[in-house]
Amino acid sequence: MKRKKQDFISSLKKWYKKNKRDLPFRKTKDPYLIWLSEIILQQTRMKTGMVYYKKFKKKYPNLKALSEANHEVLLKDWEGLGYYNRVKNLHSTANFIEKNLSGIFPNSQKELIKLKGIGRYSSSAIASICFNEKTPAIDGNVYRVMSRVFGIKINISSSSSYSYFYKRSLALINGFESSGDYNQSLMDFGSIQCLPKKPLCSSCNQNKICYAFIHNKQDSLPIKKKKLKVFKRY
Numbered sequence: 660m661k662r663k664k665q666d667f668i669s670s671l672k673k674w675y676k677k678n679k680r681d682l683p684f685r686k687t688k689d690p691y692l693i694w695l696s697e698i699i700l701q702q703t704r705m706k707t708g709m710v711y712y713k714k715f716k717k718k719y720p721n722l723k724a725l726s727e728a729n730h731e732v733l734l735k736d737w738e739g740l741g742y743y744n745r746v747k748n749l750h751s752t753a754n755f756i757e758k759n760l761s762g763i764f765p766n767s768q769k770e771l772i773k774l775k776g777i778g779r780y781s782s783s784a785i786a787s788i789c790f791n792e793k794t795p796a797i798d799g800n801v802y803r804v805m806s807r808v809f810g811i812k813i814n815i816s817s818s819s820s821y822s823y824f825y826k827r828s829l830a831l832i833n834g835f836e837s838s839g840d841y842n843q844s845l846m847d848f849g850s851i852q853c854l855p856k857k858p859l860c861s862s863c864n865q866n867k868i869c870y871a872f873i874h875n876k877q878d879s880l881p882i883k884k885k886k887l888k889v890f891k892r893y
Contacts, residue, residue, distance in 0.1 A: 748776025800849025810870030
């Protein structure tokens with residue numbers, strides 16, 4: 660198993676070096692801009708998100724500018740992205756950091772997750788990319804890639820699955836000098852190579868160690884079964 664982890668890390672590094680996406684927010688370590696990209700890209704396609712990210716970065720280049728924005732104008736700027744709670748939380752958190760934290764972003768996952776609108780994934784992404792904290796960012800890509808490569812047969816819909824995958828990921832993230840590169844490489848690998856449907860297995864450099872490929876289980880991993888609700892009828 661230790662050898663397999665090493666092979667996975669080595670192959671993932673090589674794949675990322677060759678295939679990583681050229682995205683504007685990957686050219687900065689500014690927590691404000693990483694946070695902005697994370698919130699915009701929640702429930703938004705990359706192509707659409709990039710248009711809004713560039714617009715917001717130009718109009719609100721820093722935390723202070725965002726905190727001072729007119730709320731109605733901000734909502735108008737967000738128009739078309741939907742899920743308006745995201746921009747409301749964005750504005751609220753910008754104000755909180757400016758007023759209560761002297762305009763300085765928290766530099767740890769444990770502190771970041773306390774902020775309004777920042778969840779487990781975003782807090783880990785910001786902490787790893789900006790501050791190189793060894794904290795895995797767990798999302799659908801991670802569930803899918805790890806389940807397939809390592810043959811993990813845990814129901815990812817269960818409440819305990821996050822904790823399990825987080826602990827398994829800690830051993831992998833330690834193999835990267837840059838924690839941000841680890842999280843971003845898995846994000847790209849799941850978005851480009853290890854697709855939910857019709858993954859590109861024949862060109863994948865993990866296929867020699869991938870459990871799902873070897874056992875033809877790509878369509879059945881990860882396991883996702885929602886618990887059936889039992890209704891009492893009288």
